Amino acid sequence: MDSDNTLSFVIVGHIDHGKSTLIGRLLYDTQSLPPDRIEEMKRASADRGREDEFAYLLDHLEEERQQGITVDTTQVFFNSKSRHYVIIDTPGHVEFVKNMITGASQAEAAVLIVDVAEGVKEQTKRHSYMLSMLGLEQVVVVFNKMDMVDYSQERFEEVKNDALQWLGSINIKPSLCIPISAMKGNNVANRCDKMQWYDGPTFLESLDGLNNILPAENKELLLPIQDVYKVDDKRVNVGRIETGVLKQDQEVEIVPTGLKTKIKSVEMFLEERDSAVASECVGFTTSDAVFLERGVVVCQSDAKPNLTDTISASVFWMSKKPLAKDERISIRCATQEISCKIQQIKERINSSTLEVLEEDADKLENLEVAEVTIKTKKPIAVKEFSDCQELGRFVLVRDQNICAGGIVTL
Amino acid sequence: MALTHLDKLENQSIYIIREAYNQFRNVAVLWSIGKDSTTLLWLVRKAFFGKIPFPVMHIDTSYKFQEIYDFRDKYAKEWDLDLKVARNEEQIAAGMSHEKGAFQCCNELKTKALKMAIAEHKFAALYLGIRRDEHGIRAKERFFSPRDEDFEWDYKNQPPELWDQYKNKAADEEHIRVHPLLGWREIDIWEYIKREKMPTVELYFAKKGKRYRSIGCETCCMPVESGADTIDKIVEELKTSKISERSGRAQDKEDDYMMQRLRSLGYM
Numbered sequence: 001m002d003s004d005n006t007l008s009f010v011i012v013g014h015i016d017h018g019k020s021t022l023i024g025r026l027l028y029d030t031q032s033l034p035p036d037r038i039e040e041m042k043r044a045s046a047d048r049g050r051e052d053e054f055a056y057l058l059d060h061l062e063e064e065r066q067q068g069i070t071v072d073t074t075q076v077f078f079n080s081k082s083r084h085y086v087i088i089d090t091p092g093h094v095e096f097v098k099n100m101i102t103g104a105s106q107a108e109a110a111v112l113i114v115d116v117a118e119g120v121k122e123q124t125k126r127h128s129y130m131l132s133m134l135g136l137e138q139v140v141v142v143f144n145k146m147d148m149v150d151y152s153q154e155r156f157e158e159v160k161n162d163a164l165q166w167l168g169s170i171n172i173k174p175s176l177c178i179p180i181s182a183m184k185g186n187n188v189a190n191r192c193d194k195m196q197w198y199d200g201p202t203f204l205e206s207l208d209g210l211n212n213i214l215p216a217e218n219k220e221l222l223l224p225i226q227d228v229y230k231v232d233d234k235r236v237n238v239g240r241i242e243t244g245v246l247k248q249d250q251e252v253e254i255v256p257t258g259l260k261t262k263i264k265s266v267e268m269f270l271e272e273r274d275s276a277v278a279s280e281c282v283g284f285t286t287s288d289a290v291f292l293e294r295g296v297v298v299c300q301s302d303a304k305p306n307l308t309d310t311i312s313a314s315v316f317w318m319s320k321k322p323l324a325k326d327e328r329i330s331i332r333c334a335t336q337e338i339s340c341k342i343q344q345i346k347e348r349i350n351s352s353t354l355e356v357l358e359e360d361a362d363k364l365e366n367l368e369v370a371e372v373t374i375k376t377k378k379p380i381a382v383k384e385f386s387d388c389q390e391l392g393r394f395v396l397v398r399d400q401n402i403c404a405g406g407i408v409t410l
Numbered sequence: 411m412a413l414t415h416l417d418k419l420e421n422q423s424i425y426i427i428r429e430a431y432n433q434f435r436n437v438a439v440l441w442s443i444g445k446d447s448t449t450l451l452w453l454v455r456k457a458f459f460g461k462i463p464f465p466v467m468h469i470d471t472s473y474k475f476q477e478i479y480d481f482r483d484k485y486a487k488e489w490d491l492d493l494k495v496a497r498n499e500e501q502i503a504a505g506m507s508h509e510k511g512a513f514q515c516c517n518e519l520k521t522k523a524l525k526m527a528i529a530e531h532k533f534a535a536l537y538l539g540i541r542r543d544e545h546g547i548r549a550k551e552r553f554f555s556p557r558d559e560d561f562e563w564d565y566k567n568q569p570p571e572l573w574d575q576y577k578n579k580a581a582d583e584e585h586i587r588v589h590p591l592l593g594w595r596e597i598d599i600w601e602y603i604k605r606e607k608m609p610t611v612e613l614y615f616a617k618k619g620k621r622y623r624s625i626g627c628e629t630c631c632m633p634v635e636s637g638a639d640t641i642d643k644i645v646e647e648l649k650t651s652k653i654s655e656r657s658g659r660a661q662d663k664e665d666d667y668m669m670q671r672l673r674s675l676g677y678m
Contacts, residue, residue: 003415003598034651037546061550061565062670074549075542077595084415086593098570102552105572215412226425227432231459240425269456279413281424283459294432318570332575393573400578402570 007212008086010107010136012100012127015092017115018144020070022182023089024054026204029189032078033057054182058089070096073103082208092123097367098318101130101405109138109210111203112163116155116179117148120162126352126367132170133316133369133407135389139167140206141174147181151194169354176206216243216278220303221252222391224334225296229283236267236283237292241276242334242390244300246284248274253301254290255381260301262287295336297381297391305381305391306410310343311374315364315396315406316351323364323396323403331376333394333408338380340396344373371409384410416602420453423590426553427457429576430535430588431464437588438465438494439537440524440678443478444625445610449599450539450591452608455489466491467527467536469678471519472502473627481611496527508629513668515630521676525561528585535586538678543595544655547669552577555587561676596623596655597648604641615639623655 011019024041027033037057044065045053058074059065070091078085088107090100104110110131114124131139141163149155156179167174178187179198186192189204201209221244229236250263266273267283276282286292297305317323323342331340345361349369357368364370385392385407396404413421431437439454439462441447454462468482486493498506501518508515528536542549552568554576561584569577577586594602603610613622620633621644638644669677 003601004412006415006418058546058549061547063566074546075593076549077543099568102568102571226428229458231461236459238428240421267459269459277413279418279421281421281428281457395572395575397578402572402575402577405570405572 003084005083005212006086007083007109007207007210008088008107009109009111009207009210010088010090010104011111011113012090012104012131013092013113014115014118014121014123014127015094017092017113017118017121017124018182019092019113020055020058020089021053022111022113022142022144022180022188022203023076023087024057025182025185025188026087027057027076027078028054029185030078030080030204073099075103075106080204080208085207090127092127094123094126094367097123097126097130100127101134101316101318104130104134104136105405107136108213109140110136112139112141112167112174113144114141114159114163115145116143116159117145119159120166122352124163125166125354128167128172129170129351129354129369130316132172133314134405135385135393135407137172138210139172139174140203140210141167141177142203143177143179144182146179146186146195147184151179151186153195153197175209176200178203178206216390217245219243219278219388220300221246221250221298222305222388223282223298224336224391225292225294225298226281226335227294228292231267231283234267234285236285237298238281238283239298239335240281241278243278243388245278246276246282246298251301252298253304254292255297255299255304256307256379257291257296259288259290261290295338297334297336305383305388307379307381309376309379311376311380311382312409313372313374313394313406314369314409315342315372315404316369317364317366317404319398319401319403320366321398322366323398325362327398329396329398329403331374331380331394331396333380333382334391336380337397339377340374342372343375346371346373372406382408382410384408416598416605419594419598420456420602422593423450423453424457425574426576426588426590427454427537429574430537430554430586431457433576433578434535434586436464436531436533437535437537438467438531438533440539441466441468441482442539442626442678443468443474443482443611444539445599445603445614446541446591446594447539448608448610449594449602450537451489451491452606453590454537462489462491464492465494465531467494467496469520469523469527470495470497471515471523471627472497473507473519473629475611475613475625475628475631477611477613478625481609485609494527494531496523498523498526508627512630513672516672516677517675520678521561521672524678525676533585535588537588537590539591540589540678541594541596541599542592545669547673548592551589551592553589553592555589557584557587557676559584563674563676565670565674597645600641600645600648604645614644616643
């Protein structure tokens with residue numbers, strides 16, 4: 001098993017459809033946990049008069065166990081025979097959607113879980129819609145609690161069709177649909193003889209078919225400046241290369257100032273380097289004394305981001321206090337932070353049913369999605385999300401709190 | 411050039427370290443001298459090109475292993491650290507110890523000592539080297555985690571964290587805990603120590619068939635059976651070990667939720 005081959009995936013779905021139980025069962029069946037963690041789970045389950053609650057392997061908060069729900073997102077590590085996984089569990093309760101989004105925003109792929117007895121529910125829809133907004137394209141759907149429907153292929157097909165119809169409407173094409181029972185351990189890590197009619201992969205096998213997001217070093221350079229340090233009388237600019245490659249002697253342009261300069265040196269502590277690639281945090285100096293500060297973006301003159309004070313975007317509001325049109329808030333995109341307001345709320349949308357609640361609205365309520373026009377006080381460098389996620393996604397901040405996530409549609 | 415798993419972890423941590431410093435400036439890094447916080451310190455040195463522009467704080471219960479004090483003093487000098495030692499002198503003088511209960515002792519000599527130090531220095535943020543795979547409770551943490559004036563962790567209402575955008579400090583928040591190592595596993599730490607040729611406290615290496623997986627107070631740490639007396643052997647051991655990292659730590663054991671209660675009161 002090679003750690004350099006790592007994939008992170010998130011598991012989402014409606015409350016009680018079995019997210020934590022599935023992960024707990026996967027860890028248990030693959031002997032991924034130390035015996036004292038298993039004993040702790042068994043003891044805590046017995047204390048509450050229950051059978052082994054595999055969800056307790058993840059739900060560690062006292063409140064979570066008392067109420068049998070997941071409150072906050074958790075990350076656990078797991079190895080299959082061929083690769084290392086970061087598994088991100090999320091809560092299914094409507095109250096904790098912001099925790100689900102926190103988890104999902106850190107994933108490369110997603111698993112949607114649907115209880116076959118209950119079928120597609122409110123959070124099944126909302127969560128999967130959030131996946132499509134976050135740009136998570138790889139989705140595996142597992143249909144859980146097959147034991148509750150006597151392993152009926154007919155019921156599986158029925159719920160599967162419902163799910164696929166919904167997912168199709170939000171442009172998600174699942175790579176696989178797998179009937180499982182997390183509680184009984186059917187088709188999780190091990191096959192079972194109760195579903196002879198299913199000959200596809202188990203959940204564990206399906207994971208190895210997911211692909212990593214490709215590194216962004218083959219794109220044009222985008223390097224948002226994070227800070228400027230003084231190191232031995234040198235001004236060293238620091239930031240993370242979001243896309244592309246930074247090289248010594250490279251000609252670059254600074255957005256928004258439009259100034260041009262050359263990279264004089266690439267600076268890394270105790271390392272001699274003349275280049276760095278996407279995802280690396282670098283320092284560099286410039287040939288000319290151009291003024292750089294946090295928020296400016298270093299790029300190539302032939303591939304500049306859009307510099308604009310008017311952005312079309314989809315936003316997801318996640319604060320109990322509604323957002324009013326024209327209210328003064330701020331937008332953060334990469335290291336840029338600029339005062340802004342929502343100038344127009346073109347459509348307010350229910351994030352579970354996709355029903356348009358209102359056109360040209362005055363406010364946006366908790367958990368609603370909207371198509372908006374954002375007016376920034378100063379121009380901001382952005383790209384369309386479908387073209388460049390790194391400069392195409394942003395958060396909205398009010399009173400020092402992140403209240404919304406959004407993507408640029410331009 | 412493909413980045414390795416360790417490269418990715420290192421870069422993610424450095425990004426977080428620089429974000430927090432840019433936002434808060436008045437910060438400190440907590441250094442328990444163990445492998446994790448020493449790794450954190452190493453990353454902080456990298457982030458700032460060798461010269462850390464803020465204090466390094468050791469919360470000293472007076473019960474630490476002698477090896478820990480020796481290591482601290484040696485590298486504080488070698489790395490030119492602005493070392494600040496925080497101790498709850500009143501409770502130490504009054505004889506507080508684990509014999510009065512691990513919960514009370516940890517709370518007084520660690521959490522309270524930390525509170526006093528923050529009150530004195532008015533830090534807006536603290537860097538801590540906790541990791542998600544150490545404990546189920548720590549797996550629930552955010553990279554930036556606010557604490558209120560009573561140091562309480564409102565774990566039922568944590569701020570959203572999307573796309574490397576982190577929480578700012580609001581007026582009613584005492585300080586922000588910054589956790590750059592959340593995504594690292596124990597084995598990643600050891601592989602990184604090896605790659606970077608980083609010094610570590612001798613207690614981690616087996617002597618007479620035992621070694622410490624996790625170190626803290628001499629009174630509350632138990633060694634585990636092990637023949638791993640080199641970093642390579644530790645890495646090999648971790649690949650096959652079925653024993654929890656913190657199995658030798660008393661404060662994780664007393665009851666199932668002790669860690670949660672300690673942490674909600676401000677424990678690291």
